Amino acid sequence: MAITKEAKTELISQYRRAEQDSGSPEVQVALLTARITYLTEHMRAHKKDFSSRRGLLKLVSQRADLLKYLRETDREKYLALIARLGLRK
Template identity: 40%
Template sequence: MLKNSFFSIILKEQEENKENRGSVEFQVVSFTNKIRKLTSHLELHKKDYLSQRGLRKILGKRQRLLAYLSKKNRARYKELIGQLDIRERKTR
């Protein structure tokens, strides 16, 4: 449960600055929160296929945003990956 409180702290910091709600970092953090909530939901409800579809869509959106951020600003990308404790995307 330590991770949930950590993410809520990050969200509160970014929510205070309402101008940043459209920033890539804020969107990635909010998608990560949604992903974690859906994952815990799916652990209980294994046959909830609509939630599985929603999870896959959110994962794709987050992946595209992270790809964009890694192309535009590699330092911010590395920092965000470290804060959220998610894997770096695979490169071909």
């Protein structure tokens, strides 16, 4: 697995809304972004790994759907999240 338990816990604590939050769209997008970053680096080294490419495309699509939901429901949190993660240049 790409993300260690400690790194995942750290991401959750950075992006959560409340103390017991681990499933808000912000947390999910942050975790997906970390996995996408890892797989992107993996794909640079292994260009013909088509199974990982398919998984990467699925993760990107899932993140796009979550960002679309967040953009439609709470525009301020969406803008803050993409600025914090460095998405959408």
